[in-house]
Amino acid sequence: MSAEKFEKSKTIELRKKHVGPSCKIFFSHDPIKIVQAKGQYMYDEKGQCYLDCINNVAHVGHCHPDVVKAAAQQMELLNTNSRFLHDNLVFYAQRLQATLPEKLSVCYFVNSGSEANDLALRLARQYSGHKDIITLENAYHGHVSSLIDISPYKFHQLSDAEQNQFVHVAPSPDVYRGKYRADYSDPATAYANEVKAIIDTVHKKGGKIAAFIAESLQSCGGQVIPPVGYFQQVAKHVHKAGGLFIADEVQVGFGRVGTNFWAFQLQGEDFVPDIVTMGKPIGNGHPMSCVVTTREVAEAFMSSGMEYFNTFGGNPVSCAIGLAVLDVIVKEDLQGNALRVGQYLTNLLEKQKEKHPLIGDIRGCGLFVGVELVKDRLKLTPATAEAQEVIYKLKEQHILLSADGPHRNVLKFKPPMCFTMEDADLVVEKIDLILTALQNTLI
Amino acid sequence: MSAEKFEKSKTIELRKKHVGPSCKIFFSHDPIKIVQAKGQYMYDEKGQCYLDCINNVAHVGHCHPDVVKAAAQQMELLNTNSRFLHDNLVFYAQRLQATLPEKLSVCYFVNSGSEANDLALRLARQYSGHKDIITLENAYHGHVSSLIDISPYKFHQLSDAEQNQFVHVAPSPDVYRGKYRADYSDPATAYANEVKAIIDTVHKKGGKIAAFIAESLQSCGGQVIPPVGYFQQVAKHVHKAGGLFIADEVQVGFGRVGTNFWAFQLQGEDFVPDIVTMGKPIGNGHPMSCVVTTREVAEAFMSSGMEYFNTFGGNPVSCAIGLAVLDVIVKEDLQGNALRVGQYLTNLLEKQKEKHPLIGDIRGCGLFVGVELVKDRLKLTPATAEAQEVIYKLKEQHILLSADGPHRNVLKFKPPMCFTMEDADLVVEKIDLILTALQNTLI
Ligand SMILES: Cc1ncc(COP(=O)(O)O)c(C=O)c1O
Numbered sequence: 002m003s004a005e006k007f008e009k010s011k012t013i014e015l016r017k018k019h020v021g022p023s024c025k026i027f028f029s030h031d032p033i034k035i036v037q038a039k040g041q042y043m044y045d046e047k048g049q050c051y052l053d054c055i056n057n058v059a060h061v062g063h064c065h066p067d068v069v070k071a072a073a074q075q076m077e078l079l080n081t082n083s084r085f086l087h088d089n090l091v092f093y094a095q096r097l098q099a100t101l102p103e104k105l106s107v108c109y110f111v112n113s114g115s116e117a118n119d120l121a122l123r124l125a126r127q128y129s130g131h132k133d134i135i136t137l138e139n140a141y142h143g144h145v146s147s148l149i150d151i152s153p154y155k156f157h158q159l160s161d162a163e164q165n166q167f168v169h170v171a172p173s174p175d176v177y178r179g180k181y182r183a184d185y186s187d188p189a190t191a192y193a194n195e196v197k198a199i200i201d202t203v204h205k206k207g208g209k210i211a212a213f214i215a216e217s218l219q220s221c222g223g224q225v226i227p228p229v230g231y232f233q234q235v236a237k238h239v240h241k242a243g244g245l246f247i248a249d250e251v252q253v254g255f256g257r258v259g260t261n262f263w264a265f266q267l268q269g270e271d272f273v274p275d276i277v278t279m280g281k282p283i284g285n286g287h288p289m290s291c292v293v294t295t296r297e298v299a300e301a302f303m304s305s306g307m308e309y310f311n312t313f314g315g316n317p318v319s320c321a322i323g324l325a326v327l328d329v330i331v332k333e334d335l336q337g338n339a340l341r342v343g344q345y346l347t348n349l350l351e352k353q354k355e356k357h358p359l360i361g362d363i364r365g366c367g368l369f370v371g372v373e374l375v376k377d378r379l380k381l382t383p384a385t386a387e388a389q390e391v392i393y394k395l396k397e398q399h400i401l402l403s404a405d406g407p408h409r410n411v412l413k414f415k416p417p418m419c420f421t422m423e424d425a426d427l428v429v430e431k432i433d434l435i436l437t438a439l440q441n442t443l444i
Numbered sequence: 445m446s447a448e449k450f451e452k453s454k455t456i457e458l459r460k461k462h463v464g465p466s467c468k469i470f471f472s473h474d475p476i477k478i479v480q481a482k483g484q485y486m487y488d489e490k491g492q493c494y495l496d497c498i499n500n501v502a503h504v505g506h507c508h509p510d511v512v513k514a515a516a517q518q519m520e521l522l523n524t525n526s527r528f529l530h531d532n533l534v535f536y537a538q539r540l541q542a543t544l545p546e547k548l549s550v551c552y553f554v555n556s557g558s559e560a561n562d563l564a565l566r567l568a569r570q571y572s573g574h575k576d577i578i579t580l581e582n583a584y585h586g587h588v589s590s591l592i593d594i595s596p597y598k599f600h601q602l603s604d605a606e607q608n609q610f611v612h613v614a615p616s617p618d619v620y621r622g623k624y625r626a627d628y629s630d631p632a633t634a635y636a637n638e639v640k641a642i643i644d645t646v647h648k649k650g651g652k653i654a655a656f657i658a659e660s661l662q663s664c665g666g667q668v669i670p671p672v673g674y675f676q677q678v679a680k681h682v683h684k685a686g687g688l689f690i691a692d693e694v695q696v697g698f699g700r701v702g703t704n705f706w707a708f709q710l711q712g713e714d715f716v717p718d719i720v721t722m723g724k725p726i727g728n729g730h731p732m733s734c735v736v737t738t739r740e741v742a743e744a745f746m747s748s749g750m751e752y753f754n755t756f757g758g759n760p761v762s763c764a765i766g767l768a769v770l771d772v773i774v775k776e777d778l779q780g781n782a783l784r785v786g787q788y789l790t791n792l793l794e795k796q797k798e799k800h801p802l803i804g805d806i807r808g809c810g811l812f813v814g815v816e817l818v819k820d821r822l823k824l825t826p827a828t829a830e831a832q833e834v835i836y837k838l839k840e841q842h843i844l845l846s847a848d849g850p851h852r853n854v855l856k857f858k859p860p861m862c863f864t865m866e867d868a869d870l871v872v873e874k875i876d877l878i879l880t881a882l883q884n885t886l887i
């Protein structure tokens with residue numbers, strides 16, 4: 002393909018030389034060089050096509066022509082900071098607001114999920130005048146210092162992990178493997194009471210809660226779907242302590258869950274977070290993101306007297322792209338597609354579960370689906386090596402899937418939203434073959 | 445102009461409703477709506493042209509066709525994360541490296557100046573195993589939590605400012621208004637000794653220095669040019685304490701200073717920072733930035749075992765844009781232009797200084813120039829209101845300039861690098877008239 006400048010070996014050599022070694026690559030023993038992509042397909046330097054089941058950033062499909070066009074047109078016209086008035090900024094804010102409960106009406110535009118979550122923490126701390134943050138087990142919220150502190154997924158990797166004194170970790174509301182499982186009478190209340198217990202302990206030590214932060218559905222944490230009612234109860238406890246509820250929708254927002262535009266809405270209409278952070282899919286790959294909050298929180302933040310200035314945030318190009326993404330989601334009914342194809346995929350996987358003892362659990366909403374592999378369905382022993390094997394074997398067959406969760410045994414589906422039933426058939430068929438072969442070698 | 449969607453009053457109304465009130469706007473009493481821009485010119489909704497003397501982000505000129513083309517072409521082809529191999533990433537890293545001293549060979553690609561500086565702090569803390577940071581008076585390094593902490597420009601705005609215990613503020617090496625002035629025998633050594641004294645105090649209290657961070661030339665801090673030799677001596681003291689030297693080139697890099705590609709190089713060839721952070725001009729407005737460091741620092745960071753993953757950082761589109769910007773700088777000799785036009789502008793301003801007692805100091809390198817207004821050349825009383833008046837009057841005449849520094853009395857020139865001698869003539873002529881009128885009302 003024309004887009005190749007170096008031989009693959011040279012690319013690898015230059016990467017080793019000039020790119021930070023902490024920046025990991027997929028399939029590091031035999032990495033993939035991708036030169037082109039379209040919809041849910043990616044192409045390597047030899048023109049080989051890969052089915053992409055993992056890129057939730059390329060939300061409306063890789064290189065969607067409407068998005069590319071909107072970007073190019075605005076780039077030709079103007080790209081500058083938000084200290085000048087511009088219609089794209091306010092129109093986009095208005096359009097985003099229309100997807101949310103009314104009280105979430107004030108936007109801050111930034112460039113990444115990390116910038117969004119860091120700002121969310123600043124907003125909560127300024128509003129409450131408090132410092133302590135409650136986060137979930139296995140959570141990942143971003144790469145800047147303040148977020149490593151609230152990301153057990155990250156800080157547990159550190160040999161000399163030293164937990165920030167203002168950060169408190171609540172159990173992941175995982176009804177499959179967690180502390181309270183599906184057979185427990187009321188896991189939502191039980192998990193929410195754990196948060197309450199943390200608040201009480203913090204209070205006893207003289208601390209004060211600024212915020213509880215959680216992904217609406219845990220992604221890196223293992224595709225965890227919190228039981229309905231959990232967020233409402235947590236919000237009640239956190240509000241009573243003077244803190245705010247931050248819903249991180251960086252991975253799961255923008256219609257992916259199918260039934261709703263935002264994943265927090267799965268908890269019911271009676272739940273509204275105080276702050277919502279967005280990222281990844283928002284610009285179909287363009288570096289942009291957003292924090293939305295209430296008027297009260299925004300005004301408390303302003304009352305500190307400190308300006309918030311973000312050089313690139315909310316520029317006319319990013320907003321044009323954001324608008325185009327919203328338009329495509331509607332025009333192509335991608336939320337509906339996520340619901341239908343997600344349901345279809347889940348059904349196919351459920352059938353595989355009947356067939357393969359290695360599959361312990363299937364869970365998901367729309368095109369956000371997890372398949373947890375276990376060696377023993379009673380003990381739930383994580384089938385980590387097997388999950389890796391599935392991923393590697395799928396790659397050989399040109400299907401991109403990944404495994405995550407604390408035991409890296411959860412296969413994660415979060416494909417571009419144009420994923421089809423045929424794509425679902427294909428990947429499940431391959432998984433069936435791989436699991437069958439695996440099961441045979443295990444016997 | 446076609447690009448207007450709302451009446452200006454509606455834009456203002458929507459902005460008030462949906463955009464965080466901490467996000468300030470230029471000329472808030474009568475803000476400007478910009479709908480188009482080209483080169484060093486911006487156009488409002490009525491087609492009125494403004495000469496842009498402040499947008500250092502639109503480095504190679506607003507909406508440069510080569511940059512737009514590179515972006516659009518790559519957007520059509522592929523935009524994905526850096527976990528796949530891609531030639532743009534490694535080629536761009538190689539090209540950036542070629543502009544730097546050899547030991548600065550490892551890049552991390554991120555999305556904003558803030559992400560870059562936060563990562564720089566993480567690198568320094570991990571490498572040194574230390575925590576304390578020395579920053580300069582009036583410094584601004586970004587908007588995320590960890591950087592507000594090291595930005596006196598910001599945290600001094602807080603009513604309840606509570607300085608982070610690991611952050612120490614050294615005097616700004618300002619030889620015009622600072623502690624040691626041009627008439628002092630050796631201001632470089634005197635200012636560096638202040639840093640040494642801080643290190644000694646930190647050590648006495650049991651702390652350990654992770655890094656000294658400074659802009660190579662202070663921008664928000666008031667266009668301060670540190671005396672030659674200052675960085676070398678600071679680096680010596682900091683290295684002796686086991687810490688690193690971080691040069692923030694977010695505002696001043698990429699040829700702006702004219703004589704060199706990087707502003708830290710103004711200190712001489714014997715000075716090489718351990719970490720350089722880049723931003724603003726790097727993508728001509730596209731959200732991207734970079735941290736470059738040494739192999740040793742990069743390996744120490746990796747040895748923590750923690751992956752560094754940045755969703756958008758180093759994507760093929762950002763790298764294509766970065767490459768195009770480097771190409772345009774060379775092709776159009778913009779560094780040379782900065783040197784020539786900057787010199788010409790400085791000469792014109794020097795003549796104004798002879799004429800107007802309000803002008804206390806002219807300082808700068810290339811197209812990074814500051815004009816400090818004072819009411820009294822001996823007492824250096826800041827002429828803050830007068831600086832605001834100049835800015836507002838220039839705006840009426842469709843010239844965009846800003847005032848900054850701790851007293852907001854320093855007129856800042858940092859225009860797109862295609863700024864011409866005619867542009868310089870125009871703005872200086874207008875300033876002359878405004879200062880003449882001002883002086884008359886003062887008498
Ligand atoms: C839930 C969640 N929040 C925040 C982030 C950080 O986003 P970014 O990499 O854009 O900074 C991520 C990234 O993976 C994420 O998964």
Ligand SMILES: Cc1ncc(COP(=O)(O)O)c(C=O)c1O
Pocket residue numbers: 310311312313555556557558559561584585586587659663664692694695723724
């Ligand atoms: C010197 C310096 N460093 C860092 C930053 C932060 O850059 P960004 O706004 O892209 O996060 C700025 C922004 O004004 C800056 O002036």
